[in-house]
Amino acid sequence: MKKQLQTFLKYRFLLENLISRDLKVKYRRSVLGLCWSILNPLLMMLIITAVFSTIFRFEVENFSIYYLTGWLIFNFVSESTTAALQSIVNSATLIKKVYIPKYIFPLEKILFSFVNMFFSMIAVAIMIAVACLMGNMQLSWTMLLFPVPMLYALVFCIGFGMLIAAINVFFRDMGHLYSVCVTAWMYLTPIIYPMEALDRAQWVLPIIKCNPLYYYVTYFRDVVMYNTVPGPADNLICIGFSLAFLLLGGWVFKRTQDRFILHI
Amino acid sequence: MGNAVEVSNVSMRFNMSKDKVDSIKEYMIRLVKRQLFFEEFWALKEVSFSVEKGDVFGIVGLNGSGKSTLLKTISGILKPTEGRVYTEGVISPMIELGAGFDTDLTARENVFLNGSVLGFSRAQMKEKFDEIVEFAELQEFVDVAVKNFSSGMVARLAFSIATVIKPDILIVDEILAVGDFLFQQKCEQRIQELMSGGTTVLIVSHSIEQIERLCHRVLWLEHGRMRMLGDTQEVCGLYKQATRDG
Ligand SMILES: Nc1ncnc2c1ncn2[C@@H]1O[C@H](COP(=O)(O)OP(=O)(O)O)[C@@H](O)[C@H]1O
Numbered sequence: 394m395k396k397q398l399q400t401f402l403k404y405r406f407l408l409e410n411l412i413s414r415d416l417k418v419k420y421r422r423s424v425l426g427l428c429w430s431i432l433n434p435l436l437m438m439l440i441i442t443a444v445f446s447t448i449f450r451f452e453v454e455n456f457s458i459y460y461l462t463g464w465l466i467f468n469f470v471s472e473s474t475t476a477a478l479q480s481i482v483n484s485a486t487l488i489k490k491v492y493i494p495k496y497i498f499p500l501e502k503i504l505f506s507f508v509n510m511f512f513s514m515i516a517v518a519i520m521i522a523v524a525c526l527m528g529n530m531q532l533s534w535t536m537l538l539f540p541v542p543m544l545y546a547l548v549f550c551i552g553f554g555m556l557i558a559a560i561n562v563f564f565r566d567m568g569h570l571y572s573v574c575v576t577a578w579m580y581l582t583p584i585i586y587p588m589e590a591l592d593r594a595q596w597v598l599p600i601i602k603c604n605p606l607y608y609y610v611t612y613f614r615d616v617v618m619y620n621t622v623p624g625p626a627d628n629l630i631c632i633g634f635s636l637a638f639l640l641l642g643g644w645v646f647k648r649t650q651d652r653f654i655l656h657i
Numbered sequence: 658m659g660n661a662v663e664v665s666n667v668s669m670r671f672n673m674s675k676d677k678v679d680s681i682k683e684y685m686i687r688l689v690k691r692q693l694f695f696e697e698f699w700a701l702k703e704v705s706f707s708v709e710k711g712d713v714f715g716i717v718g719l720n721g722s723g724k725s726t727l728l729k730t731i732s733g734i735l736k737p738t739e740g741r742v743y744t745e746g747v748i749s750p751m752i753e754l755g756a757g758f759d760t761d762l763t764a765r766e767n768v769f770l771n772g773s774v775l776g777f778s779r780a781q782m783k784e785k786f787d788e789i790v791e792f793a794e795l796q797e798f799v800d801v802a803v804k805n806f807s808s809g810m811v812a813r814l815a816f817s818i819a820t821v822i823k824p825d826i827l828i829v830d831e832i833l834a835v836g837d838f839l840f841q842q843k844c845e846q847r848i849q850e851l852m853s854g855g856t857t858v859l860i861v862s863h864s865i866e867q868i869e870r871l872c873h874r875v876l877w878l879e880h881g882r883m884r885m886l887g888d889t890q891e892v893c894g895l896y897k898q899a900t901r902d903g
């Protein structure tokens with residue numbers, strides 16, 4: 394355990410370097426650079442708000458913020474895990490030539506998306522500020538709790554990312570399958586629709602209740618939009634999901650990592 | 658003095674399938690056809706030796722005899738199927754120069770990236786940056802993307818990074834053949850400097866003259882088995898004879 398911690402500290406600089414490399418690659422030659430992490434969600438929000446508040450008419454207060462908060466968490470999870478999925482396979486040249494603890498690769502992808510989410514959080518902050526100025530929302534100290542659900546989601550993603558990255562080494566179908574799964578996952582998360590919209594489709598509820606993202610998104614909205622602090626039960630559910638996936642992913646990864654090199 | 662590297666009874670098995678099974682469909686087909694049990698291929702078989710601290714150890718053998726595989730098990734890149742490898746201290750593996758480079762980044766950025774791949778800290782790289790660039794003779798190119806470098810320049814930069822911080826064990830796999838003659842000489846000189854500083858060196862080289870010049874002891878691998886282990890003179894003599902006759 395102590396030795397593993399030492400190794401992790403030794404490769405911390407590598408982690409930082411890989412993240413900053415990804416940032417450079419992502420924003421190179423784009424004039425607005427990092428601003429896209431803020432602009433992109435805002436533009437998406439405009440479109441979604443236009444479509445869903447005129448055509449579908451969901452009765453949701455502050456719909457743009459409702460959407461944006463759901464999108465922020467979901468986008469982090471889908472983006473980070475999709476990148477983590479390919480991380481081992483894409484690092485084949487490195488893995489074959491140098492010894493590096495292999496969990497560094499999925500972990501780096503997850504952390505990179507996590508950093509991006511913090512930039513996109515500025516978009517949420519802007520919209521909340523606007524809503525407060527217009528009197529549609531009220532500032533509250535609970536908003537300061539916004540990193541808590543993000544951290545829960547982070548731990549979940551690390552575990553889940555390691556799990557699918559390991560599986561993808563042995564079955565490349567995972568990559569194709571996963572993009573379909575992510576689409577299904579998106580519809581099973583209340584991003585665009587309010588939970589009340591499901592009154593007419595009660596049968597979906599049990600499925601949604603198995604979706605960890607539902608809890609993270611709800612938690613996030615509770616503190617950011619509704620000025621409430623989720624109770625111990627909600628926290629326990631979130632922590633439970635996160636730790637369960639961390640343990641499962643870590644276990645599968647550890648069991649299989651020595652054989653990665655033979656399959657990449 | 659103790660041993661820096663101990664290899665005991667190491668065997669490495671690869672599954673030799675014509676193509677890898679990496680989709681569920683293929684897996685199912687093979688499961689039905691009972692072809693999942695590939696032909697086994699032992700790239701290394703019962704290899705044992707040890708290298709004393711500060712020694713320079715050479716490995717010779719024909720192509721495919723398992724030299725790179727052996728170096729990879731020692732570096733921790735491959736886990737041997739059987740047997741154990743014990744190493745002491747920081748290893749700098751030069752299995753392929755520039756493996757950790759991102760060619761879209763500049764030389765400067767790659768120095769830090771590659772340094773961290775080898776497990777060095779930011780402070781260490783900052784301190785040694787000028788020395789690295791100077792040794793690689795790339796002062797004018799630090800802010801040029803590595804994709805615009807010639808292979809010799811890449812090799813120079815990579816070698817420079819890998820050896821600037823004295824490793825306890827340096828592993829060199831047929832990389833001294835790249836770069837021009839002057840740079841090769843410089844590399845050999847650097848290796849000799851490291852050696853006198855106490856670094857243990859393991860070398861695989863096409864050039865038997867280089868092995869004779871640098872190494873004290875040599876292992877001769879044949880089809881993954883140890884053919885001979887001993888003094889450089891002795892082993893290289895017989896090896897040269899065998900390859901000439903064969
Ligand atoms: N990942 C791998 N999968 C299957 N076979 C491999 C793999 N790596 C090496 N081999 C086989 O192992 C043998 C030894 O390879 P190698 O160690 O590269 O030889 P050398 O470096 O002495 O030329 C070769 O026959 C090669 O085909």
Ligand SMILES: [Mg+2]
Pocket residue numbers: 724725726831
């Ligand atoms: Mg080789």
